[in-house]
Amino acid sequence: MPKVGVLLAGCGVQDGSEIYESVLTLLALERAGATWLAMAPDVEQAHVVNHYTGEEDRRSTRRALTEAARLVRGKISSIHEISAHDIDALIIPGGYGVAKNLCSFAVDGAEARVNPHAERLIQDLHGLGKPIGAICIAPVLVALALPGKNLQLTVGDDAATSLALTRIGAGHHITTVSEIWVDETNNIVSTPAFMLAHSALEAETGINKLVATVLERIP
Numbered sequence: 001m002p003k004v005g006v007l008l009a010g011c012g013v014q015d016g017s018e019i020y021e022s023v024l025t026l027l028a029l030e031r032a033g034a035t036w037l038a039m040a041p042d043v044e045q046a047h048v049v050n051h052y053t054g055e056e057d058r059r060s061t062r063r064a065l066t067e068a069a070r071l072v073r074g075k076i077s078s079i080h081e082i083s084a085h086d087i088d089a090l091i092i093p094g095g096y097g098v099a100k101n102l103c104s105f106a107v108d109g110a111e112a113r114v115n116p117h118a119e120r121l122i123q124d125l126h127g128l129g130k131p132i133g134a135i136c137i138a139p140v141l142v143a144l145a146l147p148g149k150n151l152q153l154t155v156g157d158d159a160a161t162s163l164a165l166t167r168i169g170a171g172h173h174i175t176t177v178s179e180i181w182v183d184e185t186n187n188i189v190s191t192p193a194f195m196l197a198h199s200a201l202e203a204e205t206g207i208n209k210l211v212a213t214v215l216e217r218i219p
Contacts, residue, residue: 003037005082006036007118009041011070016068017097018194020194021135025211037077037086038072040068047100048060088218089214092133096137105140126149130218134188136191140164140168148169151170153170156196157174
C-alpha cells in the first residue's frame with residue numbers, strides 16, 4: 001500500500017491550504033487504497049486573513065502546522081520530521097499559503113525563497129525519482145525548489161503565474177481545469193484546480209487524475 005505525503009500550508013485559501021483541494025486529494029488517495037501522511041512546516045503564517053471579510057487580521061498570529069491540523073483532524077507531522085524515505089510520493093495542494101508560508105512567492109515573485117524543510121524534501125524526493133504532484137499554485141513552489149531542472153508544469157492559463165514560472169526556469173503548458181500535465185523526465189504531475197475552477201466539482205476531475213497518475217508513477 002503506497003504512502004503519499006500531503007504537504008499543507010495552513011487552513012484556508014487566503015492564508016493557508018485550499019480546503020477543497022486538500023480534502024479532494026485525501027479522498028482520492030483513500031479511494032485508491034493509498035495511505036497519506038499529512039505534514040506542514042511549524043512556522044508562523046505570513047499573515048492571518050479573516051475569510052468572512054477577506055481582510056487581513058493584523059491582531060492575530062497563527063502557525064501553519066497548527067492550522068493545517070484542522071484539515072486532517074490533528075493527524076499531521078511537522079515537515080522537519082519527515083524524510084523522503086518515509087513516503088513513496090508527495091502531493092501539494094494549492095492555496096495562497098503555498099506562496100506565503102511554504103515560500104515567499106507572494107512577495108518576492110520569481111526571486112522567492114523556499115522554506116528549507118520543504119525545499120529539502122522536494123529535492124530529496126526528486127533525487128530518488130519519486131513522483132510529486134502539484135495542484136493550483138503549488139507548481140511554483142516545486143519550480144523554485146528545483147532550479148535548473150527544466151520542469152514542465154501547468155497552472156492552467158493564468159498569464160501572470162505562467163510568466164513567473166518561465167522566469168524561474170520552468171516550462172509552462174496551458175491546460176483546462178479538468179486536465180493534468182505530466183513531466184515525464186522529472187516525474188512531476190500538475191493540474192490547475194482552483195486556478196480555473198469555480199467549485200469543488202469542477203476541481204475534482206483534475207485532482208482525481210493527478211492522484212491516479214502520481215500513484216501509477218511510484219517506482
